[in-house]
Amino acid sequence: MINGLVEVTLSSPDGEVIGIKYNGIDNVLETDNAQDNRGYWDVVWYKPGEKDNIDKLEGTNFHVIMADKDQVEISFxxxxxxxxxxxxxxxxRYIMRRGVSGFYAYAILEREPGWPDVDMDQIRAVFKLQKDRFHYMAISDKRQRIMPMPEDRETGQPLAYPEAVLLTKPINTELKGEVDDKYQYSSENKDxxxxxxxxxxxxxxxxxxxPSNEFLSSGPTKQDLTSHVGPTVLSMFTSIHYGGKDIDTKYRNGEPWKKVLGPVLVYLNQVSSTNNIYGDLWRDAKAQMWKEVESWPYDFLQxxxxxxxxxxxxxxxQLQVFDRCINSRTTGAKYAYVGLAAPGQVxxxxxxxxxxxxxxxxDEQGNFFLKNVREGDYDLYAWVPGFIGDYKHYTNIAVKAGSEFNLGAIVYRPPRNGPTLWEIGVPDRSAAEFFVPDPYPTLMNRLYKNDPANKFRQxxxxxxxxxxxxxxxxxxxxGISDHTRDWFFAHVTRDIGNRTYQPTTRQIxxxxLNVNSRGDYTLQVAMAAASESEFQLRINDANVDKPDFSTGPMGRDNAIARHGIHGLYRFYSINIxxxxxxxxxxxFYLTQSRSQTPFQGILYDYIRLEGPPNPQTSSSQNVVA
Known part of the structure; x- marks a missing residue:
């Protein structure tokens, strides 16, 4: 495919991108790699109970869908x-358009009724670039840097987590002593x-x-990989990262399925001036991104x-929120996240x-507008920063072509049994507001050295x-401690040597001044992540064998090891x-009782003790457990 700006070569009938010619570079993809290891799709899958496999989704037939002076669309x-x-x-499918410096890629995947049971952990598109040319990576305005070479990882020192390597003999000596880990460059879907x-x-x-998140999984705050050492560029459509098997895609009992993944745009740009190469190319890429966002949904797909x-x-x-202990009237749910997804539980x-x-x-008044929604049956969900729990609208929404739904004012009543006696943290589904320590000087990624907002990525x-x-x-x-300096961000195990670890217990x-014996109290515990953990609560006696409350085993988020600051949100309303x-x-004695590895632990979001309920404050609507 050629449009005078970019030339793209694909294998037939496989449908893999084996060459991209641009601005005097015969192939920006890594020519030392085999042709099927340059630009490709793949899926990690397995039959239940069996080992996983990787399928590169190679085509067996090639078709030209359309070709005229303005556009080519081809199919494998x-x-x-x-x-x-x-x-x-x-x-x-791949599309090249006149005047667009790049090409669009999307896939239509389908299961027919009666097909075998299968699990799919991951679906992605991958592009591997020339390692001798592409050395600078940019994934946001602040997260940009010169990156190590793949050889640097091979000569480096493996660390406790497999993806992390200490660079001991990097080709670029300025990178010596840094840690490289692809999970340090993860981003949320919305970003x-x-x-x-x-x-x-x-x-x-x-x-x-x-240009859109409609085809991605697990909502706007789902984290996933982006670019990393290779140099590798990813488009992650689904994965179990930061959620484990709880977000595995499972098909059972011959369940049919069909989904369009993408399109995404592979965009190439150039600058004539060399005064600020990185800044100029990044700004142009962002400008193109906004053009694509504003053009969604595209009208040129066949x-x-x-x-x-x-x-x-x-x-x-308009989403409103009502918590009588905070305000006697409903107020607009400021900057809440509101979304449509498949019908399900809260x-x-x-x-x-x-x-x-x-x-x-x-917006600031809680108004929302969800536009260009595909036809289908949905539930409307929401969560409000500053309030615990999840909202779900009580009726199913059936979207049809051209339909316009105005739901008017809908009210979220967050979990509340009584007045707040004390609280720790901020209910925002993240542990970022707690105490994140300085990293070991010998195990740093210098990109985050002076970036407090991303300190947790070390x-x-x-x-x-x-x-x-x-x-x-x-x-x-x-009343004395401060959660920003006295509440360690992760409830982890303790290393006592010889690869042995102990559970740890926090005390609140x-x-x-008085105990109201006419009613029970409530401890509201919101968790930002859990990794092979078990939360136990003991009240005023740390030595009793049976805890007053236990979650049981929970979580495979791996957010602690993978520098994620949050995984899946969990909420528990505990009777005291x-x-x-x-x-x-x-x-209160809070124990994380599982201790086989250093990576097991809990990231708390928010903890609140409430007094006994009364008719004015009691509410149990939309509690998630």
Missing amino acids: TKKWNYSRHVPLNVDK NKVQGWISANPPVGFWMIT SQDFPKSYQRGNISG GSWQTETKGYQFWTQT YGLWARYADIYGNNDLKYTI MFEL PSSKLYKGSNT
């Missing part, structure tokens, strides 16, 4: 025939609109532009499975991976707990009998 298809490949029908690499000679940028704007519907309304959108999702943020922070607290555990005194100490509390001094 494969029909599943009960072979050893993943049970999917595949239609990979991952453009990312890629830059070559300085000649000045060329290679970018992955994602597939009938991708609906045009007039074939979609719109949803609007909060199920974050583990939903098969369908389409449509999300937006409300390697090895879990081990700093034992350095700070020694053989003791964290003690937090209500507080005073009660008044008979367990004392007038005067009280202590």
